[in-house]
Amino acid sequence: MLVVMRSDVAEEQVRAVIKEIERMGYRGIPMPGAERIAVCILGNKGPVDDTRLLTMDGVKETIPVTKPYKLVSRETRLGPTVITIGDISIGGGKVIIMAGPCAVESEHQALTIARCVKKCGAQVFRGGAFKPRTSPYSFQGLGEKGLKILEKVRQETGLLIITEATDHTSIELVEQYADIIQIGARNMQSFSLLRRAGQSPRPVMLKRGFAATIDELLMSAEYIMSEGNPRIILCERGIRTFSDTARNTLDLSAVLLIKEVSHLPVIVDPSHAAGRREFVIPLSKAAVAVGADGLLVEVHHDPLHALSDGAQSLYPEQLGQLMNEIDRLRDWPHR
Ligand code: PEP
Ligand code: MN
Numbered sequence: 001m002l003v004v005m006r007s008d009v010a011e012e013q014v015r016a017v018i019k020e021i022e023r024m025g026y027r028g029i030p031m032p033g034a035e036r037i038a039v040c041i042l043g044n045k046g047p048v049d050d051t052r053l054l055t056m057d058g059v060k061e062t063i064p065v066t067k068p069y070k071l072v073s074r075e076t077r078l079g080p081t082v083i084t085i086g087d088i089s090i091g092g093g094k095v096i097i098m099a100g101p102c103a104v105e106s107e108h109q110a111l112t113i114a115r116c117v118k119k120c121g122a123q124v125f126r127g128g129a130f131k132p133r134t135s136p137y138s139f140q141g142l143g144e145k146g147l148k149i150l151e152k153v154r155q156e157t158g159l160l161i162i163t164e165a166t167d168h169t170s171i172e173l174v175e176q177y178a179d180i181i182q183i184g185a186r187n188m189q190s191f192s193l194l195r196r197a198g199q200s201p202r203p204v205m206l207k208r209g210f211a212a213t214i215d216e217l218l219m220s221a222e223y224i225m226s227e228g229n230p231r232i233i234l235c236e237r238g239i240r241t242f243s244d245t246a247r248n249t250l251d252l253s254a255v256l257l258i259k260e261v262s263h264l265p266v267i268v269d270p271s272h273a274a275g276r277r278e279f280v281i282p283l284s285k286a287a288v289a290v291g292a293d294g295l296l297v298e299v300h301h302d303p304l305h306a307l308s309d310g311a312q313s314l315y316p317e318q319l320g321q322l323m324n325e326i327d328r329l330r331d332w333p334h335r
Contacts, residue, residue: 001041001044001050001063001065002031002038002040002062002065002076003038003039003040003041003053004038004059004062005037006060007035009036009037013057013059014030014039016057017039017053018030020053025043026041028040029042029071031077033079040065040070040071042071042226050062067261069218069219071222071230072221072222072263073262073263074261077263079263080263081230081232081264083203085180086160088123088160095293095330096267096295097120097124097295097297097322097323097326098296098297099117099120099122099124099125099296099314100117100125100126101113101126101298101299101306102131102300102306102307102309103127103129103131103306104129104146104150105142105306105307109300109302110149110150110153111153112301113127114153114156115156115157116299116301116316116319116320117159118157118159120316120319120320120323122159123159124159124162124179125150125153125154125160125161126298127153127161128163128164128182129144129146129149129150129170130164130165130167130170131164131166132186138308139307147174147176161178161180162178162180162182163177163178163181164181164183164184165183168196171196171197171200178202180202180233181197181205183205183207185208185209188207188208188212188217191220191223194220194224195224197224198223198226198227198228198229203231203232204224205232205233205235205267206220206224206232206234206235207269208234208237210237210238210240211239212239217234218262221262232264233264233267233293234258234266235269235296236250236258236267236268236292237268237296238250238251238273246274246276247275247276248272248275250273250286252286252290255268255287255291255292256290265293267292267295267296268283268287268294268295268296269296269297270283270297271309271312271314272312275311275312277303277311277315280298280314280318280322281314281321281325284297284325288329289329297314299313299315299316299319300313
């Protein structure tokens with residue numbers, strides 16, 4: 001349930017409502033909105049008796065929340081969430097481009113690619129230092145050494161850094177070095193990692209598991225937000241279907257559905273959906289056309305020798321082409 005406060009409400013009236021909610025045995029989370037603040041009730045198993053709440057000073061009305069996810073739902077926050085990091089805003093109308101290699105392989109590799117990413121006009125550099133690989137014999141990432149390289153990339157280029165945390169140990173390090181913590185598709189339902197990410201001061205990008213429904217994705221985001229971290233970006237990266245046309249099937253309807261039911265920004269990763277670079281630019285354009293708030297794209301200066309995901313990595317000049325083509329979509333009527 002959402003307790004909507006009057007627009008002229010005083011802080012102590014909000015505090016009193018939260019206290020009353022706690023007395024009833026639930027949690028009350030303030031949800032600031034553009035017009036007025038509301039308090040979201042969490043932890044109730046059935047309907048909440050709102051009789052006393054409705055008599056309290058500053059309370060305008062109560063609204064039942066029908067979705068199983070509460071804090072990430074549009075029912076509890078009308079306007080979109082806009083995540084501001086440094087001088088970029090994600091979810092604020094401009095398409096944000098996060099680009100870089102699948103994995104950080106060396107200082108030379110990361111800096112070479114980062115300079116191109118910067119030159120093309122992207123805002124965020126991606127690159128995994130901790131890689132979740134299907135095979136234990138595949139390259140697992142450089143670990144903290146990779147994070148130190150990312151730090152150098154930030155210093156030299158001014159790009160923001162997104163990199164993946166795969167477990168409790170790596171998240172401790174990742175949050176010290178990165179501007180955005182990535183939680184990968186394979187960890188979308190690692191609930192204790194989600195809770196830990198919810199306690200981080202850093203924004204989190206949560207990727208959709210390849211067999212996860214949108215409800216499941218939003219429930220995972222709810223784990224993060226219910227721990228106190230409201231800065232969450234969702235990422236559609238392709239799901240497993242019977243189709244063998246590409247590595248995964250890019251579910252662009254997911255962008256539309258998420259935007260309908262949630263206030264969180266959504267970005268699209270065409271690289272892991274496609275599996276081959278020829279498909280990446282057309283899929284990126286399609287993602288932007290349906291209203292994605294950004295793209296996460298793999299780029300490599302020498303993809304034939306990349307230690308992971310070379311086949312789906314764009315050449316640097318293709319990133320430039322992608323950015324130009326995205327620019328031309330900017331004036332589409334429904335964007
Ligand atoms: C990645 O971004 O390199 C990655 C491993 O992605 P996903 O978790 O979507 O497979
Ligand atoms: Mn990859």
